[in-house]
Amino acid sequence: MDVYGKNPENETGRYFRASVWGWHPLAEYLVEVAPNLMGKVTYLHSNDGDGLGPEDSVALATALQQALTSGHTAAYVQARDEAIAALPRLTCRFCEGTGTRSDEVGVRLGFTARNWCNGCDGKGDTESWEASYSLDASRVREFAAFVRQSGGFEIW
Ligand SMILES: [Zn+2]
Known part of the structure; x- marks a missing residue:
């Protein structure tokens, strides 16, 4: 603004x-x-x-x-x-909470091989959107x- x-x-x-x-x-x-x-x-x-x-x-x-x-x-x-x-963390939408992004993008960029997700840094969840x-x-x-x-x- x-x-x-x-x-x-x-x-x-x-x-x-x-x-x-x-x-x-x-x-x-x-x-x-x-x-x-x-x-x-x-x-x-x-x-x-x-x-x-x-x-x-x-x-x-x-x-x-x-x-x-x-x-x-x-x-x-x-x-x-x-x-x-104190708000609940959100399930990562890129890896569905697994911590490994295995969709098309995840496979192509090698995240699946590394057991990692770029949406949540491999944690499986993220801060609430209010954060x-x-x-x-x-x-x-x-x-x-x-x-x-x-x-x-x-x-x-
Ligand atoms: Zn994730």
Whole structure:
């Protein structure tokens, strides 16, 4: 996702980039910290140009800064990471859980001969898909700095 400052005060407020895997958990956290402000953003999870105006952006930055300072962000990130780590692992779809990829590709690339699978590194299972979506406090800090100086923002 590309988030653009509408009227940036400086370079920091011009642009914020996040992968899909980084944006969704960050967006969820924005709603957690500032539900009233974020309630104004209808299209938070898609690239439709939705966003907030300048005053709401400063208010959001202030709420995020308070959450970072109070330890709310660190506790949220830790709880989130623990919840994801506790999710059941997924059976690898390339080797069907055997740890050896023996389909056409596996045979052709010699994985069958080595008793290995490139989908799971031979383990037979993989992390839950939620583990691909990451959030950490430094990203929250980065977004707070962006949004404070953005003059309002749009999500594309
Ligand atoms: Zn596998």
